[in-house]
Amino acid sequence: MRWSNLFVPTLRDDPADAEVASHRLLVRAGFIRQLTAGVYSLLPLAQRVRLKVCQIIREEMNRIGGQEFLLPAIHPGEAWKESGRWEVMGDNMFRLRDRRGADMCLGMTHEEIFTIIARNAINSYRQLPQVWYQIQTKFRDEARPKSGLLRVREFTMKDAYSFDTDRAGLDKSFQDQYDAYCAIFTRCGLKYTSVEASSGAMGGSQSTEFMVRTDAGEDLIAVCEKCGYAANVEKAISRIATIADEEGPAAPEEFPTPGVRTISDLTTFPGGAAADCQIKTLVYSLDDKLALVLMRGDHELNETKLIDATGAINVRPAHPEEIREAMGASAGSLGAVGIDSKTHRHIKLIIAEESLRARRNMTTGANKDDFHLRGVAIDRDIRVDRWASLRSVAGGEGCPQCEGTIDVFKAVEVGHIFKLGTKYSESMGARVLTAEGSEVPIVMGSYGIGVERLMAAAVELYNDDAGIIWPASIAPFHAIITPVNIKDQAISDAAERLYRQLESAGIETLLDDRDERAGVKFNDADLIGVPFRITVGKKIKEGKVELFTRSTRASEDVAIDAVEETLRAKLAAN
RNA sequence: CGGGGCGUGGCGCAGUGGUAGCGCACUCGGUUUGGGACCGAGGGGUCGGAGGUUCGAAUCCUCUCGCCCCGACCA
Secondary structure (H helix, E strand, O other): OEHHHOOOOOOOOOOOOOOOHHHHHHHHOOOEEEEEOOEEEEOHHHHHHHHHHHHHHHHHHHHOOOEEEOOOOEEEHHHHHHHOHHHHOHHHOOEEEOOOOOEEEEOOOOHHHHHHHHHHHOOEHHHOOEEEEEEEEEEOOOOOOEOHHHEOOEEEEEEEEEEEOOHHHHHHHHHHHHHHHHHHHHHOOOOOEEEEOOOHHHOOOEEEEEEEEOOOOOEEEEEEOOOOOEEEOOOOOOEOOOOOOOOOOOOOEEEEOOOOOOHHHHHHOOOOOOHHHEEEEEEEEEOOEEEEEEEEOOOOEOHHHHHHHHOOOOEEEOOHHHHHHHHOOOOOOOOOOOOOOOOOOOEEEEEEEHHHOOOOOEEEEOOOOOEEEEEEOHHHHOOOOEEEOOEOOOOOOEOOOOOOEEEEEEEEEEEEEEEEEOHHHHHHOOEEEOOOOOEEEOEEEEEEEEHHHHHHHHHHHOEEOOEEOOOHHHOOOOEEEEEOOOOOHHHHHHHHHHHHHHHHOOOOEEEOOOOOOHHHHHHHHHHHOOOEEEEEOHHHHHOEEEEEEOOOOEEEEEEHHHHHHHHHHHHHHO
């Protein structure tokens, strides 16, 4: 490809509204343009990268027996009503009506549609297992699109689905996908971490996320360098020091605490208590039923863990009026002592964080404004219905699996694989007959990769002051030839000849045939991130050109006749 | 959805009531030519939109739309 024929609208300045590196650079280097919030046009360079990523994905999916489909992006509302997700997805789903007034939507994912195909055509265990996938556009009306391609409303997803007769089959399909994902991200040149994850609204028993560590990410992952434990903080647990409580009084003692509203207020209040000796009482609405969530004073609730622990769908902190009506006191003086969820008018559940187990001599609200209780022993004084891990782990805490220490990093999720189980096959009636003649729901798995997000993650990982540094496997071109002065006939001819040679050798080459100064061309080449640049300049008289490696910024003289071979070796080494 | 910010030429920005500007980019001519050259001459903007105030509005008022950031939210 000749630069003069390529649409690459590079910008000299950074776009004003781009914050993260991938957004800034992909716009500036002429890869993408925004159409509206969370919706981007991919320009030719970006499309080349996208197709390479898709091809790698396709090859690895096919390698594990995946069959490529292409399902519709527009779905009848009926399909989603059957699975129950028409309601669950809420405002995140783009919805529309057809001319007859029927509910339609744009697909956020394709469990429902693939399940419809499976239930109509698969009746016997003999037809299983199946692994189906597609590379398709997904639509999600995100409340807050941001960070360029990292969080968008329309994007390409590779989504795969496995169909098995039983759990053992699912385990095998899941492992195949796991291995394929590792191969895909490795081939794309990404440094990634696979972590245990919450399966959230997808349902199902087990899920693994593939994360790329970057401060531009919105997820937090906990990792132990020593043993390799890795989990999303929505799932992660840790070892924390146990606290040895004093015996305390035989019964809780109420004491006045005028003006005390927060945990930290009480730590400094005379007669108060350290934060880790307080019980924080949060009131949550779980599917419109109120629950008390008890945390140690210095711990933060992770709402996803609360959702996972309770199975609730609509989870939110209770409103101040709800709290007052239910508890008779306001936030700041709340406590669970004396509340029994079996008989209480409003509170239907008391769930407590694991770190509170067996604690004694604790301080908590008295359910009476401006009063607290001290000397509270959890087991003696509070009727806990459920215990669960509800807190977010913090860096520096102990690894749950070894003697190591946990680090917490920001990361972006580029892939997610789920063991769905029978959630969709049961709700939508996809069943097969087993060898024994009994009818069972198909056991499913679901496996996704965000293609543009993967591209953006690569840019986050690999960039410098001059621009993008693409891994060779997904770079828009393998090499760029930069004739230093197009008007110098010897240079221009040599560049042209080399270009033809490399192209016919199957090395994807961009010839910068623009009549621009060398500096402009160098800067543009650096910006768009082509892995290797061949500079054709004065040394052509000696039959030499310069080979510049984008990632190291190292330059070496190479005989023009040796360029193809040298490049081929360097590309193979990548 | 709450809070904050911003909408002026392709990009980045200035312009507090009196003829819409600057830098970059673009076009033409010339000089240059190894890390975003220089000189000269040009083209390009209903100032996001609607309504209002005023002799006169990019500028003041009202409404509205859009975008960005923080939070909430989120396979």
